Amino acid sequence: MPATDFEFKEKYQYQNGFDCYFESEAVAGALPVAQNSPQKPPLGLYAEKLSGTAFTAPRHENKQTWLYRILPACAHPPFAPVSSPSSTDKTLHYIPNQLRWDPFDHSPTADFVSGLRLIAGAGDPALKQGLGMYVFAAGASMNPRSAFYSADGDLLLVAQDGVLDIRTELGWLLVRPLEICVIPRGVRFQVRLPAGPARGYALELYQGHFALPELGPIGSNGLANARDFQTPVASFDEDFPGQDGHGADEASGNGESNSSNASSGTATNGSHGAAYTITAKFNNSLFATTQQHTPFDVVAWHGNYAPYKYDLGRFNTIGSVSFDHPDPSIFTVLSAASDRPGTAVADLVVFPPRWLVGEDTFRPPWYHRNTMSEFMGLITGAYDAKRAGAGGFVPGGASLHNVMSGHGPDVASYEAARNAELAPQKVGAGSCAFMFESCLMVGVTYWGLETCHKVQPEYNAHSWQGLKVHWKRPQPAAVPAPDAPASGDGNI
Ligand SMILES: O=C(O)Cc1cc(O)ccc1O
Ligand SMILES: [Fe+2]
Numbered sequence: 001m002p003a004t005d006f007e008f009k010e011k012y013q014y015q016n017g018f019d020c021y022f023e024s025e026a027v028a029g030a031l032p033v034a035q036n037s038p039q040k041p042p043l044g045l046y047a048e049k050l051s052g053t054a055f056t057a058p059r060h061e062n063k064q065t066w067l068y069r070i071l072p073a074c075a076h077p078p079f080a081p082v083s084s085p086s087s088t089d090k091t092l093h094y095i096p097n098q099l100r101w102d103p104f105d106h107s108p109t110a111d112f113v114s115g116l117r118l119i120a121g122a123g124d125p126a127l128k129q130g131l132g133m134y135v136f137a138a139g140a141s142m143n144p145r146s147a148f149y150s151a152d153g154d155l156l157l158v159a160q161d162g163v164l165d166i167r168t169e170l171g172w173l174l175v176r177p178l179e180i181c182v183i184p185r186g187v188r189f190q191v192r193l194p195a196g197p198a199r200g201y202a203l204e205l206y207q208g209h210f211a212l213p214e215l216g217p218i219g220s221n222g223l224a225n226a227r228d229f230q231t232p233v234a235s236f237d238e239d240f241p242g243q244d245g246h247g248a249d250e251a252s253g254n255g256e257s258n259s260s261n262a263s264s265g266t267a268t269n270g271s272h273g274a275a276y277t278i279t280a281k282f283n284n285s286l287f288a289t290t291q292q293h294t295p296f297d298v299v300a301w302h303g304n305y306a307p308y309k310y311d312l313g314r315f316n317t318i319g320s321v322s323f324d325h326p327d328p329s330i331f332t333v334l335s336a337a338s339d340r341p342g343t344a345v346a347d348l349v350v351f352p353p354r355w356l357v358g359e360d361t362f363r364p365p366w367y368h369r370n371t372m373s374e375f376m377g378l379i380t381g382a383y384d385a386k387r388a389g390a391g392g393f394v395p396g397g398a399s400l401h402n403v404m405s406g407h408g409p410d411v412a413s414y415e416a417a418r419n420a421e422l423a424p425q426k427v428g429a430g431s432c433a434f435m436f437e438s439c440l441m442v443g444v445t446y447w448g449l450e451t452c453h454k455v456q457p458e459y460n461a462h463s464w465q466g467l468k469v470h471w472k473r474p475q476p477a478a479v480p481a482p483d484a485p486a487s488g489d490g491n492i
Helices: 005-011 411-419 446-451 459-464
Strands: 014-016 022-025 046-051 064-069 080-082 099-101 116-124 129-138 146-150 154-161 164-168 171-175 179-183 189-192 198-205 229-232 276-282 285-291 298-303 308-311 332-337 344-351 354-356 373-380 398-401 425-427 432-438
Touching (some): 116 446, 129 432
Antiparallel strands (some): 046 064, 116 129, 146 189, 154 179, 154 198, 344 432, 354 425, 373 398
């Protein structure tokens, strides 16, 4: 059901900034003053610390959030394994072929968790190394009495089709196509679909966290600006069957009541009955437990380990205004560093609408082989240098150009760009492609190679087998006289 204006304002409130130390309380006075863990936290809440880095990580990397909640997260029976395709299909197959996928199917029945498919990855969540690349397709909201978290890593979601209404322990995020969000490792969340089926891409970062890329000589603004990242405000439910939450020394907060969630409201008695299911992704297997109380009971929080969203339309695109096609690193939105400076385990790169003005320049991406692997998706529109339409690079589809796998414009794009008149040209109007780029070699799951039935077998043949030979053997030239002037073939 679409949110009314009133619901919209109440529910989706954000704090602006990237990697800030935020604080938010849904009930005034819920945050303790000048300390984190008083003997009795305000309003009878429990204090719970959520660590995103080792306690002793350097201050500039340290990430943690203090949650003030009605019951701590540990209050649940043991988890039990859940059989699911994602728990079994995690063997990665390493092949050098260029791969492209037709748009992945929508799913009428799956919710976000059952509709999340590992397509490719590298490393090992148990070692906290590497990353997973996913597509998701959901036709149903998650049960309002359910929550999901991943112990494997921070989850970056790229909405491609449909709207994601995401309830997290720390508040609500509305994520629409052309927006992305990051849910940190461990944060429990629930995905609802207020506008029908949703489809998108996800990257799970098994190590470290995303940061904004260095700007170097660009200066202090540009690319994704820090103030455009948005983190939710605290929001909570009260549903604690069999518990009297109104002890003599405790005040009851006014829970934010969400009209689309039958379980929410201000009731603190056991009238609802049904249990909440918590599903955990742990070493790429799913486990579930049930508990009688809502997991969305965080009344206040403070810290710098929190979900956030970003509208890709706010990206400040920078490019060459003289000649040559620059490296795509100028399009980096977020970057997760490896141990080597400047070498990312995962970059999120976008290709937004932009002007191309390069003189005497082959304007599309050059042919190249990259020591990094490149997984690309298309949110909307068309990508320059790749065929659009059926059998091409299509919204909702994907491509993978692995370590040192050659790629570049297809024949038609090459010939067109080679002969194009080089007037200023706007490319990608109304379109947005993105890339997950990684320094790691990426393996593909059986689902990605076979079960999804989306691999385009003719991708290489249709793209590059027809490339023409333009080579012309030079005729022997007269040797220039030793006192002839320099050619002066610079750009001035
Ligand atoms: O391969 C691709 O399409 C992505 C890409 C784009 C670009 O502008 C330069 C290099 C690159 O890998
Ligand atoms: Fe590339």
